[in-house]
Amino acid sequence: MARLEVLKTYKIYIGGQFPRTESGRYYSPKNKNGQSLAxxxxxxxxxFRDAVVAARGAFGGWSGRSAFNRSQILYRIAxxxxxxxxxxxxxxxxxxxxxxxxxxxxxxxxxxxxxxxxWCDKFQQVFSSVNxxxxxxxxxxVPEPTGIVAxxxxxxxxxxxxxxxxxxxxxGGNTCVVLASENKxxxxxxxxxxxxxxxVPGGVINILTGKCSELIxxxxxxxxxxAVVYCEKDKESQQLIKExxxxxxxxxxxxxxxxxEDEEKGQxxxxxxxxxxxxxxxxxxxxxxxAKAGY
Amino acid sequence: MNMIAEKKIAAIPxxxxxxxxxxxxxxxxxxxxxxxxIKAETKLNGLKLxxxxxxxxxxxxxxxxxxxxxxxxxxxxxxxxxxxLPTVAAVCVYPSMVGVAKKSLEGSGxxxxxxxxxxxxxxxxxxxxxxxxxxxxxxGADEVDMVISRGKFLQGEYNFVFDEIAAVKEACGSARLxxxxxxxxxxxxxxxxxxxxxxxxxxxxxIKTSTGKISPAATMPVTLVxxxxxxxxxxxxxxxxxxxxAGGISKSKAALHYLVxxxxxxxxxxxxxxxxxxxxxxxxxxxxxxxxxxRTGVYQSANYxxxx
Numbered sequence: 272m273a274r275l276e277v278l279k280t281y282k283i284y285i286g287g288q289f290p291r292t293e294s295g296r297y298y299s300p301k302n303k304n305g306q307s308l309a310x311x312x313x314x315x316x317x318x319f320r321d322a323v324v325a326a327r328g329a330f331g332g333w334s335g336r337s338a339f340n341r342s343q344i345l346y347r348i349a350x351x352x353x354x355x356x357x358x359x360x361x362x363x364x365x366x367x368x369x370x371x372x373x374x375x376x377x378x379x380x381x382x383x384x385x386x387x388x389x390w391c392d393k394f395q396q397v398f399s400s401v402n403x404x405x406x407x408x409x410x411x412x413v414p415e416p417t418g419i420v421a422x423x424x425x426x427x428x429x430x431x432x433x434x435x436x437x438x439x440x441x442x443g444g445n446t447c448v449v450l451a452s453e454n455k456x457x458x459x460x461x462x463x464x465x466x467x468x469x470x471v472p473g474g475v476i477n478i479l480t481g482k483c484s485e486l487i488x489x490x491x492x493x494x495x496x497x498a499v500v501y502c503e504k505d506k507e508s509q510q511l512i513k514e515x516x517x518x519x520x521x522x523x524x525x526x527x528x529x530x531x532e533d534e535e536k537g538q539x540x541x542x543x544x545x546x547x548x549x550x551x552x553x554x555x556x557x558x559x560x561x562a563k564a565g566y
Numbered sequence: 567m568n569m570i571a572e573k574k575i576a577a578i579p580x581x582x583x584x585x586x587x588x589x590x591x592x593x594x595x596x597x598x599x600x601x602x603x604i605k606a607e608t609k610l611n612g613l614k615l616x617x618x619x620x621x622x623x624x625x626x627x628x629x630x631x632x633x634x635x636x637x638x639x640x641x642x643x644x645x646x647x648x649x650x651l652p653t654v655a656a657v658c659v660y661p662s663m664v665g666v667a668k669k670s671l672e673g674s675g676x677x678x679x680x681x682x683x684x685x686x687x688x689x690x691x692x693x694x695x696x697x698x699x700x701x702x703x704x705x706g707a708d709e710v711d712m713v714i715s716r717g718k719f720l721q722g723e724y725n726f727v728f729d730e731i732a733a734v735k736e737a738c739g740s741a742r743l744x745x746x747x748x749x750x751x752x753x754x755x756x757x758x759x760x761x762x763x764x765x766x767x768x769x770x771x772x773i774k775t776s777t778g779k780i781s782p783a784a785t786m787p788v789t790l791v792x793x794x795x796x797x798x799x800x801x802x803x804x805x806x807x808x809x810x811x812a813g814g815i816s817k818s819k820a821a822l823h824y825l826v827x828x829x830x831x832x833x834x835x836x837x838x839x840x841x842x843x844x845x846x847x848x849x850x851x852x853x854x855x856x857x858x859x860x861r862t863g864v865y866q867s868a869n870y871x872x873x874x
């Protein structure tokens with residue numbers, strides 16, 4: 272007997288929950304054959320606001336974890352992703368990829384997570400410094416996470432671009448709110464399910480779907496967001512982001528000409544450092560008289 | 567005079583006959599208030615009214631003069647970059663801090679409220695409680711927040727509770743008396759209603775839900791039960807009683823829900839800070855953030871508002 276297929280409801284991911292958009296609006300992106308992919312939540316500014324609240328709530332806990340623990344959790348995401356690769360391949364094919372490209376993309380995505388898992392407890396050493404100063408102080412600089420990063424994910428890839436911008440952000444101890452690719456949103460929602468079963472605390476990664484044109488203003492001007500990432504070449508949007516971000520002096524990161532498939536250029540510890548602040552400490556050396564130069 | 571006194575005594579009902587509360591009905595009704603559509607202009611007015619109804623509160627063992635002074639400064643300068651904001655209604659502190667608060671708030675029109683009667687447990691002798699109240703009043707408290715003896719109330723000793731409230735009211739002199747029922751310890755709505763009736767007949771100017779030290783503190787259904795008690799009391803005696811939900815109301819959206827409920831149950835006469843207060847500490851900042859959001863069109867961050 273014929274069986275009715277159970278179709279998946281693609282919802283958004285906020286604070287470790289899968290709510291529908293509060294706006295009650297949906298859209299149906301199509302692939303190149305004109306086939307409707309799914310009914311996708313058209314997130315509103317209020318969904319974004321809620322996601323920022325969740326991200327702020329999660330920041331203290333996430334940034335306070337040991338770097339080694341964050342590393343383990345990133346590795347865990349990769350493990351779970353590996354286990355569900357067939358589902359992602361299937362979705363990538365639905366979204367215009369060839370089988371070969373789809374397999375390549377999921378492989379790269381998993382490898383990228385492992386890459387950043389490795390960097391979690393190493394980038395601090397690489398980017399920290401002990402600074403020579405002309406007074407009796409021990410002076411050192413260390414990177415610290417900037418806070419909440421609002422990310423508009425690359426539009427032309429469904430999974431690899433998304434992971435390439437999320438992984439370095441959370442590896443450094445930030446929390447994030449991500450807007451998935453507008454025309455290829457399937458993998459983002461499924462990736463949220465992966466995150467949800469990988470020991471990532473709720474609120475560390477929040478994933479919205481919807482239209483960049485509607486939400487970009489709020490990504491850029493929300494006073495509680497500390498950095499905004501944009502990956503497209505659209506000059507008007509870049510300008511808008513720069514202007515609005517000036518309100519609270521957000522970091523603006525424009526990754527508009529990066530080939531995420533390139534293992535040289537698409538991944539690097541500098542992506543982690545982009546969302547870090549360098550904190551310098553002047554520590555007085557007590558026994559001034561007997562102290563020799565040195566640390 | 568005599569006749570009035572007699573009439574008063576005769577009017578005191580048997581509190582064991584206080585109305586029973588329909589648990590399901592009250593919760594259903596209370597949840598309806600959260601579903602009203604509130605338009606932008608109304609919201610703006612509601613938020614400002616909320617600010618004006620707040621009793622900015624610090625009731626910590628670690629409170630110091632400095633902390634209280636800081637809170638009093640905040641009460642007068644909620645967010646100076648927003649012109650034309652109202653101040654809060656009162657600053658609520660422990661009796662030992664009343665003097666400091668009074669001095670800091672001089673000339674501001676903001677009242678000093680003090681908890682008293684061995685707050686928050688209320689486990690002390692009548693004598694100690696009365697002295698606690700007098701100490702607060704002598705130091706300049708405009709309002710006194712007392713706790714009822716929940717243990718005695720739950721034992722069924724309503725006369726004890728009634729007499730205690732009446733004695734404290736007398737000790738208050740001209741200060742307005744808020745009676746804290748600590749609804750989280752009374753458990754059922756029936757008991758909340760009964761305690762409300764006792765407090766009002768014994769001379770309370772306000773009835774107040776909670777100390778903020780027990781969870782659950784103020785909830786919509788509990789507040790609804792108390793508002794209805796106030797309404798019934800008003801119909802019987804013609805005397806208005808004020809209401810103060812306290813504890814657990816930290817978001818402006820929730821505050822607006824309370825205002826909707828207040829308007830629908832008691833009406834416009836109660837829609838000001840003489841007849842309604844919010845006991846809260848973190849609510850003020852959330853309201854300020856919403857007001858700024860409405861003014862600038864930009865979602866706000868707690869980083870740009872003073873720490874309470």
